[in-house]
Amino acid sequence: DILTIIFHLLETRTDVFALMLASRATYGSDGPRRLLQFPVTILDDRQLVSLCRFILQDVDHRAPYLRQLHISIPLKLRNRAEEYRTYEDDPDLRGAPLLVRVLGSVTRLEDLSIDWCEELLERDARLVSSIAAISTLRRLRISSFGLLSCELLSSVRSPLRELEVDCWMDDVCVPGGSREDIPLPYIL
Numbered sequence: 001d002i003l004t005i006i007f008h009l010l011e012t013r014t015d016v017f018a019l020m021l022a023s024r025a026t027y028g029s030d031g032p033r034r035l036l037q038f039p040v041t042i043l044d045d046r047q048l049v050s051l052c053r054f055i056l057q058d059v060d061h062r063a064p065y066l067r068q069l070h071i072s073i074p075l076k077l078r079n080r081a082e083e084y085r086t087y088e089d090d091p092d093l094r095g096a097p098l099l100v101r102v103l104g105s106v107t108r109l110e111d112l113s114i115d116w117c118e119e120l121l122e123r124d125a126r127l128v129s130s131i132a133a134i135s136t137l138r139r140l141r142i143s144s145f146g147l148l149s150c151e152l153l154s155s156v157r158s159p160l161r162e163l164e165v166d167c168w169m170d171d172v173c174v175p176g177g178s179r180e181d182i183p184l185p186y187i188l
Contacts, residue, residue, distance in 0.1 A: 013038045032062050039068035039111075048073065048095030052102050063105035069112050075119035077146075096124035103130040111139045118146035128152045138162065 017035060032054070042048045048071070055062045075093065103109075112131065114120055121127050128151050137158035142149055143166040153165070 032058070033065045036062060036065040037067060039070065040066065041070045041072065042095075043072055045073060045093050045095050048093070049098060052095055052098030055102050055105070056098065059102075059105045063102060064107045066102075066106050067108055067110050069109060070115075071113070071120065072115040073120065075116045075123070077119055077122065093120070093123040096120070096127065100124055100126045100130045103127070103134060106134060106136075108136055109134055110136055112137055113139075113141040115143045117142035117152075118144045118149050121146075121148035121152065128155070132156050134158060140164070142166070 013035060017031075036055075040051060042051060055066065073093070112134070125148065128148055131152055132155040135157050137156070137160060139162040140156065140158075140160055141162075141164040142152075145165060145167040149165075153163075
């Protein structure tokens with residue numbers, strides 16, 4: 001009970017993590033739950049794998065406490081389409097299959113933000129149904145839009161209060177023209 005009180009008095013993720021590392025007793029108690037109550041930002045594949053493995057170690061007691069997740073891993077499009085440059089040498093995302101498992105177990109995720117969303121969904125198409133099946137989302141923000149992102153938005157089951165879609169076009173290749181020549185029929 002004392003450890004629970006101490007964990008709830010800590011106001012930063014760093015302090016919670018430091019206390020968790022102090023002993024096995026603090027690592028196994030309320031530390032993981034308190035750690036996941038802070039907003040989680042993932043900036044690379046290593047962090048994604050680490051977070052997913054951490055949650056999957058005790059998925060029943062950790063996944064429900066993930067409330068805010070921001071994934072911002074710079075990725076490149078892989079599908080061949082005339083209007084996009086493709087990057088065959090872009091490395092695989094090892095955390096994508098793990099993320100599918102984690103998202104299937106979350107029960108209180110309210111805020112999900114994904115930069116390079118279309119590129120992330122390309123890495124593992126099961127992510128579309130995993131994200132769409134989350135029923136607790138209140139806020140969804142995605143950047144980079146394509147067919148998979150459109151499929152995701154059309155199948156979301158959550159009663160979203162806020163939806164933000166950023167349709168940036170950084171990798172558009174316009175042979176013999178400029179970006180200003182691109183017709184944009186819809187602006188979201």
